[in-house]
Amino acid sequence: MEALAALADPTRREIVALLAGGEVAAGELAAHFPVSRPAVSRHLRVLREAGLVRVRAEGQRRLYVLDPRPLSDLDAWLAPYRWLWAQRLDALDTEIARGRRARPTGEDR
Template structure:
């Protein structure tokens, strides 16, 4: 789950979102953000090391592409928790009622 650390940064999430729409060159990406190009270069490095993006050289340009596999891993990590909110949505009223009843008894309120 190294991807989580990479995705913790908002700029990197935006980069990922941009790349989801298609490949882009490094400079082209950098132009979308209010920070300097080296800063974006670093972000790209982090994303690369997390396996979230892949680069290929195209002449003097570096073209970045999203690699969705770590996102898929994240999805898998999330899977076991899904029943928690599914349950909550399915039986919202009863869950809340049950919880409130239990609390009320305990608190004596």
């Protein structure tokens, strides 16, 4: 579940989203973000070490591809919890609807 730490960062999640369409070069990815290119390079390294992406050199460019396996693992990790929102969600909502505010922090309505 090292992938979770990698995906905790919003920039990295966006990189993953960009890669969902197919191979993208490092520089092209970097162009999508307000941070410096080395910063993106570092994010790519984290994603690489988490197994979420792979690189392929084409000339002087590095083409990144998404490797779905860690996402699949995450999906598997999530599996045992699925029944919770299949049944319990309504129960919680009902409780809230009755005015039993369990959450102290103001929430949207």
